[in-house]
Amino acid sequence: MDVGELVDRALRRDRRAVARAITLVENASPALREIMARLAPHGGRARVIGLTGAPGVGKSTSTSALVTALRARGETVGVLAVDPSSPFTGGALLGDRVRMQEHAGDAGVFIRSMASRGHLGGLSWATPHALRVLDAAGYDTILVETVGVGQAEVDIAAHADTTVVLLAPGMGDGIQAAKAGVLEIADLLVVNKADRDGARATVRDLRQMTAQAALEPGGWRPPVVSTVAAEGKGVDELVERLDLHARYLDDSGEGDRRRRARAREEIVGIVLAELRSRTGDLDGRADLDQLGARVAAGRLDPYTAADELLASLA
């Protein structure tokens, strides 16, 4: 199948073509440039919702519950699960697949796991490309599930229209949430497993913290939603709040601002990848090994070592 045919099929939401295009993204295929150029005019319609939070809060379960709710009203849904790649993840991906299995036979749902580690700049390069594929393929809503807190979480906020941060009671109090830096990026906060001890206190703490944030006139204050995703509880309210945020994005112009920011991220990701490829693969260089050994032994300082490496690149 040539690139033109692949893109044509992906634009008709042919699942195998969509899957193949995302594989080309993961493999950094030379065909990417042409694929992205052909897809470019067909994007900008999907709503991108990022879901993130620490391991164990129920991200996969919540994602699956959201898929069910969105499908019930006729939306097509793409799901991108961004995992740190690991030799141990076989089991984890299987776990996800079990949770997602109820959607396996649904032609209106496309589910894909992607590795984030190993990609230059983490998510900044591969995720926007994969989103572009799913957007152009015509999925109404794209759910991006990211494992972990920290940089990956911050990155996802740069790529999503709406960022949902999930927490669970008993996984730390409000201070811990703040420590993880999650409040800053959340458009919606979800306390999942809300039937557990301490859920009310967690909700209350989060509401107090979001209430303290300075807000511009007409700005958006992140609501705190309680769910028991495994039983579908609270998911309707979550969907309602997501719709409200989508309307806010449209009305305030913030949605356009975020889409432009996402495009800038994508461009910068490509520029940095190109700059880095021009310098060659630093990690494999013999002179870096030697410089590293000298620095480790205290015979050379790291800046002088960097100068030597830079001189050899020029």
Next chain:
Amino acid sequence: MDVGELVDRALRRDRRAVARAITLVENASPALREIMARLAPHGGRARVIGLTGAPGVGKSTSTSALVTALRARGETVGVLAVDPSSPFTGGALLGDRVRMQEHAGDAGVFIRSMASRGHLGGLSWATPHALRVLDAAGYDTILVETVGVGQAEVDIAAHADTTVVLLAPGMGDGIQAAKAGVLEIADLLVVNKADRDGARATVRDLRQMTAQAALEPGGWRPPVVSTVAAEGKGVDELVERLDLHARYLDDSGEGDRRRRARAREEIVGIVLAELRSRTGDLDGRADLDQLGARVAAGRLDPYTAADELLASLA
């Protein structure tokens, strides 16, 4: 105080000089080059232990308990708490300080929080510099506490001699741990809050998973230690296991390998910072804003936009 005097004082473990040098690292001071050059011959003695895990597992409490144990046998200890910076972290840092307060009056302990976000390349640049300061200042052991899982966690493994991954029961089963990619980087696994329900199952799951990993002859299989850090329980065993790992690093040559790898990371961090500074600050450029708007509108593809940006940089 000039740079020479600052370094001389830091080498004598003058706490104010050490603190000031790390502030210069955080601020990417132009004096860094000279400071690092002066410190270079004096490093390579400290043992660097990274502690990481999801929010709520008790990293700060465990770090504090380790400080107490190491101090009891006369070691000097530096603590670097790497936090994602956030407008909300005031409370979190305060929380840490409360936990660390028992060490506040101890001249053999140096405690410092550092922001990781905003630094080019995250930890890859600032953390090795700060470690270099503490190492040259003569702290026997340096504990690096990192918030979160994901890329920050992987980064810390690149900088530490020994990486300790903390988990807590009830925060997800073994699959969740694998999903977070933590087993791959752990030299030691700690199940903290081991007095809680489900602790035994978590320990058993983790042991099963580490038992499955392929091991070279004479290799290190990460032990799983149970602790209740808030009560000091299990901390002696943790210290013993850390000592065993230190001996393994010495005997196997793995310690030298890691120190050289850390030096390479530090050099590459400087090279990339320099390359990026040569291209100017992409984020602030007006042409990037315009390119981003055109890409967002589907009138331009991201690769062509990147080409235009690259051409303007040359």
